[in-house]
Amino acid sequence: MTRDPLTTRRPRPTLPDRVRDALLGDLYSNVYVAGDRLPNEDELAARFEVSRATIREAVRGLVEAGYLVRRHGSGTFVTARPRHRHTLNANLSYTAMIREAGLEPGRKLLRRLVRKATGDEAGALAIAAGEPVLFVERIRTADGRPVVYSTDRIPTALLGDAADGAIGSSLYELLAGVRREVCSALATLRPVIADERLAHLLDVHVGSPLQRIEQVHFDELGRPVMLSSEWHVPDVFELSVNRMSDAPAGNAGA
Amino acid sequence: MTRDPLTTRRPRPTLPDRVRDALLGDLYSNVYVAGDRLPNEDELAARFEVSRATIREAVRGLVEAGYLVRRHGSGTFVTARPRHRHTLNANLSYTAMIREAGLEPGRKLLRRLVRKATGDEAGALAIAAGEPVLFVERIRTADGRPVVYSTDRIPTALLGDAADGAIGSSLYELLAGVRREVCSALATLRPVIADERLAHLLDVHVGSPLQRIEQVHFDELGRPVMLSSEWHVPDVFELSVNRMSDAPAGNAGA
DNA sequence: GAGTGGTCTAGACCACCGT
DNA sequence: CGGTGGTCTAGACCACTCC
DSSP states (O other), X not given: OOSOHHHHOOOSOOHHHHHHHHHXXXXXXXXXXXXXXXXXXXXXXXXXXXXXXXXXXXXXXXXXXXXXXXXXXXEEXXXXXXXXXXXXTTOOOHHHHHHHTTOOEEEEEEEEEEEEXXXXXXXXXXSOTTOEEEEEEEEEEETTEEEEEEEEEEEXXXXXXXXXXXXXXXXXXXXXXXXXXXXEEXXXXXXXXXXXXXXXXXXXOTTOEEEEXXXXXXXXXXXXXXXXXXXXXXXXXXXXXXXXXXXXXXXXXX | OOSOHHHHOXXXXXXXXXXXXXXXXXXXXXXXXXXXXXXXXXXXXXXXXXXXXXXXXXXXXXXXXXSEEEETTTEEEEOSSOOOSSOSTTOOOHHHHHHHTTOOEEEEEEEEEEEEOOHHHHXXXXXXXXXXXXXXXXXXXXXXXXXXXXXXXXXXXXXXXXXXXXXXXXXXXXXXXXXXXXXXXXXXXXXXXXXXXXXXXXXXXXXXXXXXXXEEEEETTSOEEEEEEEEEOTTSSOEEEEEEOSOOSSOXXX
16 A cells, blocks of 8 residues: 555546646536636636646646636636537547437448559559558448548558558558558548449439538658548538637747 | 846736747747757746746747647657648637738628627627617628628617717727627537528528538637627638647646 | 656746635 | 736646657
């Protein structure tokens, strides 16, 4: 046993974590409500018996999560209910979005082959044109109904032996398996009209609107690892985005 | 004069700001390139003659901006070139996006009136149905060509006397003028087909695809202040989104 | 086990906001 | 002016990673 279990033992949650959870509890139980000013940092430090730096770390997390705002010289204030989770910008997983809509996600593999990269593909993936890429063509379903048709390309050079096998598993898992986990992506959205082929694949009428999303996926270090083209059937699950006027912290302007 | 101008004077840029700028300079002049490990924090602290806390603050900014990643127990690493600016999620201004595309933004006012809020509008704006809202109908142009048709609603209760006058100015400025500056928004995107009226307004063919964006704008405290419906002509300026696997810091899960 | 980033303290002073 | 958050220090110890 250590000297003083009460103060010494600190297995998982850090002090800022515990302070944050306590404040979050106060927010959810309406001890503080939207517009209220929190006690100042010295007072919070005294109340929780931690240093002011620890309080600031805890509050920083709640500010980033959108629960609080700080105003220099004035105080720290409670915001109205925080933003949606499951937005495009804060989420890479359509599976999670489909579940959020109360539907059961599924996947169907149409094709899987290795071919040479086109010029556009090579440019987006930072490889030479003609380099081999794994090409996968799939349909996602929600409660069995088709909702997304997609094609994905991954340079085989990234995959090594992993390119074979693991056919059923997610491409994210495939990349994570070779230490190139997808951490971010840049998506470009454009409305298009369903042609005969897309209408057939997605079980919609020719001429109906589809959301096209062109997307480059990046690993932890920001290197491109996968290029995707997606066609979404609208109104099955929402595509939403949290927007913020930028430069929230450390405005390293470039 | 103060004692020692060289070390005492510190008018605007803070120490972390200066360290950050110095590191950013090293990144842009390729002193460090993608994948490199930075010197450890103690060494940086010694080099810049500041405390380790200051180094951590500087690095935090560069991590949030996407230039660096930290790996506990391993080091701090340089990423490949950071993400786009001018994405939907990091930007509230279409004017800036249009300029980014090298085009000249413009606006045309179609209608401006005060009417009662519908049930949907009232729900989104957290007011009672039937409360008066300022309703504005406009078209945005890029190099004179129509690119966005939009309708906006603002509760007149927020505006006071400011509701009149200032017809030509931006609605953001109108709200900022009554201390309810727009700081964030939640946008939902959906592809639609141009009907006769939209086709006429936006100078496109009936049946062509349009991007519809339904959006609630919030002030600093997260209170809704404006509801917008927009119809975008595709391919004039890009609508793109930076996506991240969430919980980057202070994962205050809800 | 050596080296890295992560947590934490106590205390000082600065910059901004309101009255 | 008093009160608030913002910056900064020096030093200690912890937790993770990799050899």
